[in-house]
Amino acid sequence: MKEHLLVAAGFGGQGVMLLGQVIATAGMFDGKYTTWLPSYGPEMRGGTANCTVVINDEPIGSPITESPNELIVMNIPSLTKFEKQIQPGGVMVINTSVVDRESTRKDIEIFKIDAGAVAERLGNMKVANMVILGAYIAKTGAVTLEGVRKAFEKKLTGEKADLIDLNIQAVKAGMEAVGQ
Amino acid sequence: MAEKVMVKGNEAMAEAAVRAGCRIYFGYPITPQSEFIEYMARRMPQIEGVFLQSESEVAAVNMVYGAACTGNRVMTSTSSPGFSLMQEGVSYIAGAMLPAVFVNVVRGGPGLGDIQPAQSDYFQATKGGAHGDYHLIVLAPGSIQESVDLMEDAFRMADEYRMPVLILADGMLGQMMEPVEFPEFVKLEGINDHSAWALRGATGREANKVTSFDIDPVNLEKMNIFIQEIYKRIKAKEVRYETIGLEDAEYMLVGYGTMGRILGSVVKLARSKGIKVGLFRPITLWPFPYAELKKAAEGVKTILTVEMSMGQMVEDVRLAVEGSVPVQFYGRTGGMVPTPDEVLAELLKHV
Numbered sequence: 218m219k220e221h222l223l224v225a226a227g228f229g230g231q232g233v234m235l236l237g238q239v240i241a242t243a244g245m246f247d248g249k250y251t252t253w254l255p256s257y258g259p260e261m262r263g264g265t266a267n268c269t270v271v272i273n274d275e276p277i278g279s280p281i282t283e284s285p286n287e288l289i290v291m292n293i294p295s296l297t298k299f300e301k302q303i304q305p306g307g308v309m310v311i312n313t314s315v316v317d318r319e320s321t322r323k324d325i326e327i328f329k330i331d332a333g334a335v336a337e338r339l340g341n342m343k344v345a346n347m348v349i350l351g352a353y354i355a356k357t358g359a360v361t362l363e364g365v366r367k368a369f370e371k372k373l374t375g376e377k378a379d380l381i382d383l384n385i386q387a388v389k390a391g392m393e394a395v396g397q
Numbered sequence: 398m399a400e401k402v403m404v405k406g407n408e409a410m411a412e413a414a415v416r417a418g419c420r421i422y423f424g425y426p427i428t429p430q431s432e433f434i435e436y437m438a439r440r441m442p443q444i445e446g447v448f449l450q451s452e453s454e455v456a457a458v459n460m461v462y463g464a465a466c467t468g469n470r471v472m473t474s475t476s477s478p479g480f481s482l483m484q485e486g487v488s489y490i491a492g493a494m495l496p497a498v499f500v501n502v503v504r505g506g507p508g509l510g511d512i513q514p515a516q517s518d519y520f521q522a523t524k525g526g527a528h529g530d531y532h533l534i535v536l537a538p539g540s541i542q543e544s545v546d547l548m549e550d551a552f553r554m555a556d557e558y559r560m561p562v563l564i565l566a567d568g569m570l571g572q573m574m575e576p577v578e579f580p581e582f583v584k585l586e587g588i589n590d591h592s593a594w595a596l597r598g599a600t601g602r603e604a605n606k607v608t609s610f611d612i613d614p615v616n617l618e619k620m621n622i623f624i625q626e627i628y629k630r631i632k633a634k635e636v637r638y639e640t641i642g643l644e645d646a647e648y649m650l651v652g653y654g655t656m657g658r659i660l661g662s663v664v665k666l667a668r669s670k671g672i673k674v675g676l677f678r679p680i681t682l683w684p685f686p687y688a689e690l691k692k693a694a695e696g697v698k699t700i701l702t703v704e705m706s707m708g709q710m711v712e713d714v715r716l717a718v719e720g721s722v723p724v725q726f727y728g729r730t731g732g733m734v735p736t737p738d739e740v741l742a743e744l745l746k747h748v
Contacts, residue, residue: 238574242403245576253403253574257429258512278662280573280655283736371403 218274221359222282224299226267227291227312232346235372236289237268239350242371243364244272252280265295272359287357289349290316310353314345328356328395335390344387351391362388401576406541406566407432407474409577410500411440413548414472418583419498420446421471423460425453425479428512429568430502433474454479458486465495466607468591470552474500476568477518478509480526487561488527492609494624496555496589498548499533500564502571505732513732514568516656519709522565523683530621532628534562534635535682539658541575543680549580554635556589558627565682567705569655569734628684636689637680642668643693646675648748649722650740651690651702651714653679660703662737663744672748682710690717697722699747703740704728 223240227233237253244251254269269285271277286307290296292315303309305324314333330352332345354360365388369381404412411433414422422441424434434450441448447464451457457473464471475483480501490497503518505511522535534554538544544566551562594605611617639657642664643649652660657678667674677693679686694700700722702711711726718724727743729735 238403241574245401245403251403251576254569255572257568257572276661277658278665279659279737280569280575281659281734281736282738284738 219286221270221272221287221357222285223270223272223287223289223353223359224267224282224285224302225270225289225291226265226295226299227315229266231291232343233266233289233291234268236346236350237270239347239365239368239372240353240360241270241272242368243360244270246367247360247364249274249360250277252277254280265292265298267295267299287353287359289353291346291349292316293318296320308356310349310356312345312349326356328352330391330394332391335394336387339383339386339390341383344384347384347387348391348394351388352395353391354388355392355395355397362392399578399580401578403574404541404577405432405572405574406544407502407571408436409541410474410544410548410564410566411436412579413545414498414552415440415444415446416580416582417470417549417552418585418588419470419472419552420444421464421469422447422473423449423451423457423464423471424473424475425451425457427476427479429504429514429571430474430476430479430500432571433500433502454482455486458483461497462486462490462493462495465490465497466493466596468496468589468595468597470496470498470556470589472498472500474502476502476504477506477515480518480521484527487533488529488531489609490561491531491533492529493607494559495561495607496552496559496591497561498551498555498564499561500566503565503567505730511732512568514570514655514734515705515730515732516567516654517706517709517730518565519682519704519706522563523685523713531624532683534558534560534631534684535565536562537565537653537657537680537682538570539639539654539678539680541570541573542577544570545577545579547680549583554631556591558631560627565654567655568732632684635681636684636686638686638689639678639680640693641676641678643675643677645673647673647698648675648744649694649697649700650674650676650744651679651700651710652676652704653682653710656703656705656735659735659737660740663740666737666741667744672744674744679710685713685717687713687717690714691719691721694718694722700724701744701747702726703735703743705734706730
């Protein structure tokens with residue numbers, strides 16, 4: 218497989234770090250090599266939070282990249298910062314509930330999802346990140362839905378186990394929103 | 398095969414230490430290492446261990462010194478400025494010949510620096526950060542799994558050679574997550590029988606004495622020579638490194654820790670462009686694999702050493718090859734991490 222080099226970016230609080238962790242953990246359950254690297258430090262307050270996820274069949278060298286081939290953009294500063302970096306032919310998923318402008322890139326595949334509206338229909342705005350995750354896995358095939366389900370089962374335990382179904386619904390809704 | 402779990406580097410190293418038999422931890426929080434001490438705060442009470450958050454790194458290292466006198470497995474973890482504060486205690490522990498494990502999750506320096514990943518503490522780690530003729534065994538994991546695997550070795554070496562061992566990580570290794578398989582718990586019985594010297598109560602026997610002090614220079618020299626004999630054994634037995642693609646390599650990259658693994662990606666990138674590149678990644682920074690590196694460099698045109706510093710390990714690379722191969726250097730510092738594309742561009746300048 219081609220190495221998936223994903224950068225997921227947004228405001229702190231939009232759940233981009235969790236989104237990245239779920240993808241990386243799903244990759245593990247799919248039997249892949251995977252790394253999750255967060256941005257950390259003072260730039261997270263009010264600025265962009267981002268993480269880098271790498272998924273590969275082979276052992277992973279670099280857990281960082283300045284030229285991802287996949288990008289998840291949850292806010293405008295992230296679009297401005299990272300759209301320059303994505304490789305030609307790459308895949309970008311944009312959360313249009315927050316990002317109300319167009320990408321300047323013409324040489325990549327762009328998928329726009331009103332993740333907030335989809336999440337609202339499901340009755341919980343907090344799962345907007347998982348709607349985006351659904352769109353991302355539908356368009357890149359980076360990880361399987363089954364892997365994502367196992368990642369939720371690992372992360373959401375005890376009282377939170379009730380939230381697994383909702384999160385899976387959100388992922389499926391995201392997949393459907395991009396036509397799958 | 399053990400179950401794989403997705404875990405943060407700091408937490409993985411802490412759990413690995415517990416499984417390696419560490420039941421005593423002292424520390425003081427500092428980014429990007431804080432998840433380590435947080436994990437120990439949760440974990441130690443579950444296994445009837447000792448967890449104590451000290452008032453400073455100076456206190457923490459002296460608590461480690463005290464606990465190490467009993468011969469039990471003890472450790473601390475910190476990040477660069479904190480490890481600087483610990484140096485006096487490290488030297489005393491080395492002088493008193495005590496087993497202890499340190500983890501430095503290195504961040505940008507000098508001074509307070511920043512909290513991003515760096516490798517600018519190499520000199521401090523390998524050339525003696527404090528006073529006296531002493532060394533630490535320095536292990537540099539390139540992945541979270543390797544940091545877990547090396548933890549048991551760290552405690553084993555500390556016990557076997559009665560000396561402090563340092564795991565030199567960096568902020569990236571501490572903060573990132575990767576699937577990890579943990580080893581089984583080490584059986585504590587009999588792993589560290591230090592009854593010949595440890596301070597565990599002297600009822601009914603001669604008192605043991607642990608000290609780094611000897612006022613008689615004749616004796617102090619003897620003690621130093623004795624320690625140097627131990628270092629010779631370590632150099633003969635414990636050198637570790639990894640190589641990738643050196644069989645037909647015309648160019649050799651050298652890097653350690655997470656930089657070393659990033660260079661693994663550069664090897665792939667370069668080879669996809671038809672450039673025959675290999676990688677030499679030292680895993681023990683002390684003892685440094687001088688002879689092994691020199692042998693690996695036979696027949697290569699140029700060596701490019703890459704570090705997250707302004708050039709520290711590169712001095713050992715030059716010592717290793719003794720002028721037989723030109724050694725170039727590329728580094729970023731202050732928390733900046735060279736990316737594979739960036740290193741490839743640098744490599745192409747020398748091809």
